[in-house]
Every structure is written in C-alpha cells, then in structure tokens.
Amino acid sequence: QLQLQGSGPGLVKPSETLSLTCTVSGGSINTKGFYCAWIRQPPGRGLEWIGTIYYSGTPYYNPSLETRLTMSVDTSRNQFSLKLTSMTAADTAVYYCAALISTDWGSRGFDLWGQGTMVTVS
Amino acid sequence: DIQLTQSPSFLSATVGDRVTITCRASHLISTYLAWYQQKPGKAPKLLIYAASTLQSGVPSRFSGSGSGTEFTLTISSLQPEDFATYYCQQLNSYRITFGQGTRLEIK
Numbered sequence: 001q002l003q004l005q006g007s008g009p010g011l012v013k014p015s016e017t018l019s020l021t022c023t024v025s026g027g028s029i030n031t032k033g034f035y036c037a038w039i040r041q042p043p044g045r046g047l048e049w050i051g052t053i054y055y056s057g058t059p060y061y062n063p064s065l066e067t068r069l070t071m072s073v074d075t076s077r078n079q080f081s082l083k084l085t086s087m088t089a090a091d092t093a094v095y096y097c098a099a100l101i102s103t104d105w106g107s108r109g110f111d112l113w114g115q116g117t118m119v120t121v122s
Numbered sequence: 123d124i125q126l127t128q129s130p131s132f133l134s135a136t137v138g139d140r141v142t143i144t145c146r147a148s149h150l151i152s153t154y155l156a157w158y159q160q161k162p163g164k165a166p167k168l169l170i171y172a173a174s175t176l177q178s179g180v181p182s183r184f185s186g187s188g189s190g191t192e193f194t195l196t197i198s199s200l201q202p203e204d205f206a207t208y209y210c211q212q213l214n215s216y217r218i219t220f221g222q223g224t225r226l227e228i229k
Contacts, residue, residue: 037218039166047158047166047209049218060216063123096165106213109156109171116165 002027006097006114012121018084022097022114023077029055030075033103037110038071038082040093048093053080087121094118124149124212128221134229139200143224145193145210154214157186157195160223161206169208170195202228 008020022036029036034055040048051061053071061069070083084091095117098110125148135141145155153173158166168177170186173193183198197204205228210221 039220046223047160047211047220049220052216052218062217098165105216106152106154107172109158109168109177109211109213110166111168111171111177113165113167 002099002112004097004099004112004114006095006117008095008117008119010118010120012087012091012119014088014121016087018082018087018091018095018119020082020095020097020117020119021079022081023079024099025078028075029073029078029080031055031101033101035100035102035105036071036073036080037098037100039096039098039110040091041096041116042090042093050082050084050095089121092119092121123217124151124214124219126210126212126219126221128208128210128224131222131224133224133226135200135226136229137200137202141197141200141226143195143208143210143226145188145195145221147191147193147212147214149214150190151212151214153189154212155186155188155193156211156213157184158209158211159204159206160209166209200226 005023037052038050053059059071068085073080097114099112102108127146155173157170160166174186208224
C-alpha cells in the first residue's frame with residue numbers, strides 16, 4: 001500500500017532556507033487525483049496547512065506563507081518537495097507530508113501521512 | 123479564508139461516555155469536512171471525510187454529521203484508546219484550514 005516518507009534537516013539557521021522532501025512508495029504519484037500537502041505543527045500547538053500540490057504540479061499555498069514558499073513535484077522520483085525561505089524561530093515545528101487520491105477534491109480527507117520531521121530554527 | 127472553530131477546546135470524560143465535538147465554519151462548506159485524531163508524537167489519522175463517511179478501518183463508534191456551517195463528531199462509547207486530540211479540517215477550497223483542536227482527556 002501507499003506510504004509516505006519525509007526527509008530533511010532537523011536544524012536550520014535563522015534566515016536560511018528549509019528544504020524537505022516526501023517520497024511516495026507503493027504506488028505512483030503520477031496519478032490523476034493525487035494531491036500532496038505539507039502541514040506543520042509547532043510544539044504544543046495545532047495543525048497548520050502549508051500548501052497543497054497536484055500531481056501535475058499546480059500548487060496552492062497558505063496566503064500567510066506564499067511569499068516564502070515553493071512546492072514542487074518530481075514524478076520521475078515519486079517525490080514532492082517544499083522550500084521555505086527566510087526561516088525564523090516561529091517556523092520551528094514538526095513538518096508532515098500528507099496525500100489524498102480523489103478526482104473530486106473535497107470529497108475525501110488526507111488518509112496518507114508521513115511520520116513527521118521535527119525542524120528547529122536556531 | 124474559511125475559519126473553523128471547534129468546541130469545546132478541552133473535554134474531560136470517562137470510558138463508556140458518549141461525547142460530541144462541534145466544528146463551526148465561518149462560511150458555507152457543504153459537506154467538505156474531515157475529522158482527524160492525533161495522539162502525542164504521531165501523525166494525524168483520518169477518521170471521517172465528507173462530513174459523515176467513516177474512513178476504512180475506523181471503529182463504528184465514531185460518527186460524523188452536519189453540513190453547511192455546523193458539524194459534529196460523536197464517539198458513542200469512549201474507549202481508552204480514544205483519548206487524544208481531535209481536529210476538523212475543511213476542504214471546500216484548495217486553501218485548507220483546520221480547527222484549533224479538541225483535547226479529550228480521561229476524567
């Protein structure tokens with residue numbers, strides 16, 4: 001079955017760029033209806049949606065982050081990625097990748113999740 | 123953006139209790155709402171999608187209802203493994219938002 005595995009650095013310096021990758025195994029990301037998302041959770045706090053990208057590469061960003069955010073899909077590697085620039089302490093969080101497959105956006109939830117990557121800005 | 127407000131934020135209950143968590147949306151979202159359960163140190167787990175459809179493998183004591191702006195998640199008889207934090211999420215648009223969470227603890 002499909003699985004997600006996130007990867008990236010655990011420590012980033014202030015003002016630097018965070019780069020995270022999520023690798024999909026057990027199936028192809030190059031599938032109609034395949035949506036990938038990044039969601040983060042600061043320590044002790046709730047979930048914040050970062051952005052979603054369709055398998056074809058169309059991205060949708062959280063307005064509060066979009067000036068610093070770039071998301072991409074690499075179908076040849078079965079991966080999707082996030083780059084977040086100008087990192088500050090406020091970006092310290094667990095970063096999750098997640099996915100859903102549906103040709104009717106909104107009719108499903110994110111049933112696939114990576115394990116989460118704790119990113120500390122310091 | 124669509125705001126989601128969950129109530130209560132904190133709930134203390136006993137094994138066997140029936141509990142209900144409410145999620146209110148700031149705009150109409152039809153039934154484009156999902157519910158997740160999260161335990162400490164773990165990724166969220168999808169429980170309910172399309173407001174009332176039970177995700178495969180989720181126990182039937184979980185149920186969801188609602189449409190428009192008001193939604194509920196009900197656990198009919200709490201089990202020890204149900205003590206966790208619950209989040210609602212709207213997918214009415216591609217700009218997703220989450221509720222602030224409801225922490226369910228053992229009384």
